[in-house]
Amino acid sequence: MAERPTGHQVPIGDEGGVASSARPGGGTPPEPSHAERCRTLVASESRGALSTLAADPQGYPYGSVASYGLDDRGNPLFFVSLMAEHTQNAMRDPRASLLVTEPVPDGADPLASGRATLLGLLSPVAEDDRITARDRYLEANPTSAYYIDFGDFVFYLLDVRRIRYVGGYGRMSWVDAAAYAEAEPDPLAAAAAGIIEHMNADHAEAQVLFCRHLAERPDTTGASMSGVDRYGFEMIAVSPAGRAAVRLGFPEECTTSEQVRQAVVAMVSDARDIAATAPR
Amino acid sequence: MAERPTGHQVPIGDEGGVASSARPGGGTPPEPSHAERCRTLVASESRGALSTLAADPQGYPYGSVASYGLDDRGNPLFFVSLMAEHTQNAMRDPRASLLVTEPVPDGADPLASGRATLLGLLSPVAEDDRITARDRYLEANPTSAYYIDFGDFVFYLLDVRRIRYVGGYGRMSWVDAAAYAEAEPDPLAAAAAGIIEHMNADHAEAQVLFCRHLAERPDTTGASMSGVDRYGFEMIAVSPAGRAAVRLGFPEECTTSEQVRQAVVAMVSDARDIAATAPR
Numbered sequence: 001m002a003e004r005p006t007g008h009q010v011p012i013g014d015e016g017g018v019a020s021s022a023r024p025g026g027g028t029p030p031e032p033s034h035a036e037r038c039r040t041l042v043a044s045e046s047r048g049a050l051s052t053l054a055a056d057p058q059g060y061p062y063g064s065v066a067s068y069g070l071d072d073r074g075n076p077l078f079f080v081s082l083m084a085e086h087t088q089n090a091m092r093d094p095r096a097s098l099l100v101t102e103p104v105p106d107g108a109d110p111l112a113s114g115r116a117t118l119l120g121l122l123s124p125v126a127e128d129d130r131i132t133a134r135d136r137y138l139e140a141n142p143t144s145a146y147y148i149d150f151g152d153f154v155f156y157l158l159d160v161r162r163i164r165y166v167g168g169y170g171r172m173s174w175v176d177a178a179a180y181a182e183a184e185p186d187p188l189a190a191a192a193a194g195i196i197e198h199m200n201a202d203h204a205e206a207q208v209l210f211c212r213h214l215a216e217r218p219d220t221t222g223a224s225m226s227g228v229d230r231y232g233f234e235m236i237a238v239s240p241a242g243r244a245a246v247r248l249g250f251p252e253e254c255t256t257s258e259q260v261r262q263a264v265v266a267m268v269s270d271a272r273d274i275a276a277t278a279p280r
Numbered sequence: 281m282a283e284r285p286t287g288h289q290v291p292i293g294d295e296g297g298v299a300s301s302a303r304p305g306g307g308t309p310p311e312p313s314h315a316e317r318c319r320t321l322v323a324s325e326s327r328g329a330l331s332t333l334a335a336d337p338q339g340y341p342y343g344s345v346a347s348y349g350l351d352d353r354g355n356p357l358f359f360v361s362l363m364a365e366h367t368q369n370a371m372r373d374p375r376a377s378l379l380v381t382e383p384v385p386d387g388a389d390p391l392a393s394g395r396a397t398l399l400g401l402l403s404p405v406a407e408d409d410r411i412t413a414r415d416r417y418l419e420a421n422p423t424s425a426y427y428i429d430f431g432d433f434v435f436y437l438l439d440v441r442r443i444r445y446v447g448g449y450g451r452m453s454w455v456d457a458a459a460y461a462e463a464e465p466d467p468l469a470a471a472a473a474g475i476i477e478h479m480n481a482d483h484a485e486a487q488v489l490f491c492r493h494l495a496e497r498p499d500t501t502g503a504s505m506s507g508v509d510r511y512g513f514e515m516i517a518v519s520p521a522g523r524a525a526v527r528l529g530f531p532e533e534c535t536t537s538e539q540v541r542q543a544v545v546a547m548v549s550d551a552r553d554i555a556a557t558a559p560r
Contacts, residue, residue: 047390049329049379051341060399060442061331061341063379067390085444099329099343109423110327110347119340143389162340164365 029249030231032186034165035179038116039074040229041100043185046140048100050078052089052122062089067144068098069137073181076118076158077125077133079144083152090156094121098158112168119162120177125155133157186229187255195260199225206264209271211237213278215246230254309529310511312466314445315459318396319354320509321380323465326420328380330358332369332402342369347424348378349417353461356398356438357405357413359424363432370436374401378438392448399442400457405435413437466509467535475540479505486544489551491517493558495526510534 032040050066053059064086068076076098080087090096097119104110125133133155138148147153163175188195199207207223215237222238223246232249250263312320330346333339344366348356356378360367370376377399384390405413413435418428427433443455468475479487487503495517502518503526512529530543 047384049331049343051329051331051343051377053341054377054399056442058375058399058441060375060377061333062399062444063329063331063343063377063397064444065379065381065390065393065395065446095338095340097331097334097340097343099345101345104327107423110345113345115345117343119334119338119342143387161338162336164342164344166345 029247031247031249032229032231033179033183034167034173034175035163035183036186037114037167038118038163038165038175038180039183040186040189041102041114041116042074042076042118043070044189045100045102048076048098050086051097051099052086053093053095054085055089055092062086066098067137067141069133069140071133071136071157073160074183075120075160075181077137078122078156078158079134079137079141079148079153080156081153087154087156090122094123096120096122096158114165114167116166116175117164118158118160118180119164120158120160122156122158125157130155188228188230188257188260191257191260192228195228195257196225199228199264203264206268206271207235209275210248210267211235211246213271213274214248214267217244217246228260309527311527311529312509312511313459313463314447314453314455315443315463316466317394317447318398318443318445318455318460319463320466320469321382321394321396322354322356322398323350324382324469325380328356328378330366331377331379332366333373333375334365335369335372342366346378347417347421349413349420351413351416351437353440354463355400355440355461357417358402358436358438359414359417359421359428359433360436361433367434367436370402374403376400376402376438394445394447396446396455397444398438398440398460399444400438400440402436402438405437410435468508468510468537468540471537471540472508475508475537476505479508479544483544486548486551487515489555490528490547491515491526493551493554494528494547497524497526508540 046069047065047067049063052062052064054062062085064084066078066080066086068078071077097117099115099117102114104113134148137155138145160177160180163177163180165175166172204222204224207225208220211217211220211223217237217239219239219241220237221240223235225233225235226245227234230253232247235246235248237244237246248267251266252263254260254263326349327345327347329343332342332344334342342365344364346358346360346366348358351357377397379395379397382394384393414428417435418425440457440460443457443460445455446452484502484504487505488500491497491500491503497517497519499519499521500517501520503515505513505515506525507514510533512527515526515528517524517526528547531546532543534540534543
């Protein structure tokens, strides 16, 4: 049997903020680093706000909409018109950043969602790398196929040097550019929404068991999954005392939905064993 | 009877672009200026990408998420934490821009949607203007009420000096800052989605009549409304030759849904009169 997962409880204040607090006497469950969270977020989207420096005497920072693909190290690739302001700006001054934002659910506080700002230098993609850049860009932006061979468009790469990550209230840091380049987007990112929907539709009781017996919240009366990644998942646990965010680690890293299913089955069995032997 | 509305046909190419072409022999129907389109777009949203200049030695342009309200002249008002990067940046260098983007329908080409970049200078709101700024900000961001009186947050105003407007492919310009400040957001903006839905659900035949008899497209077989503003509306007209965008002006400016309803009734009557007298 795999090692018992450890719980991590995060109180949810009225302000929607989260403050980390490890379980007394327990270990902190593994979770993605900010570098991994950034790679995952940037890989999950294909459009952001590109900031360049306006080629006017005032030199205002200039925000524009930009679609992007990614190279192997997570550097954004743009396909831009030579006529566009941001291209004209980049030709004069390579300094730029790309802001990528998680989708904000309807009615939710936009400042509680994740976003990453990748700062670096823009340069035209070298002729030798053009085919690869084109493939990467098209993969992320299939609707661009009709103009991908237009003559007055060029590929630009943003060589990322600094990264600011904000995962919501109280979860923010500067992320090392090398750590970002080497991090892997979470392999569960595309499946996460489906897993969460399934767990909340069909396995609410299992989640209550998890909170009661694996996360030492015996007074839990309801629970729902709010996030899942290769290392574990987060739930909102409801009790007479209020709501709390609870993180549990998987017994082993999961890279597919099937592995998540197996992990959840093992964790239910674990939780039932503990419930059966617990003092009344 | 009001003067007959004039038609304006815009062919829709495969590339999704639009090229303006006035009706031969007819006037160009009135439409919002780019200054008005910008004011409407910026007033319809409450969140954008704020670009500031990073306070690091490299001086990268730095994009961040920012919620905003608007003052009387359409200058964005921000409520920012003193700890936030963009606030620190603005305290060192006031140059900034705010990018505001129209929502992109699922599956649509993001570069076909409208966006505006407001460039200017950030400064803290003076104490005398704080109450007004607070009211304006809260009106646009009701979910901020719980932290609106936090001590480590301050109001900033972006004094808009230059504006870049992109309404989609081929519709773009630099907009005069004074024209923007004096323009009015379209009074139909909030009602537009409902009007379009109603017209397309219940009045598809009327729209075919409009295209055939008011816009000189006698071969129209289907039509649907794609946009409406105080000066008129746009339809996609379908014929054996393909699809085309058609603009019609209202007989008189409409500032309420009820006035639109009356205008449409008058235009149906007009179109039927023309149909009845047309040579077979």
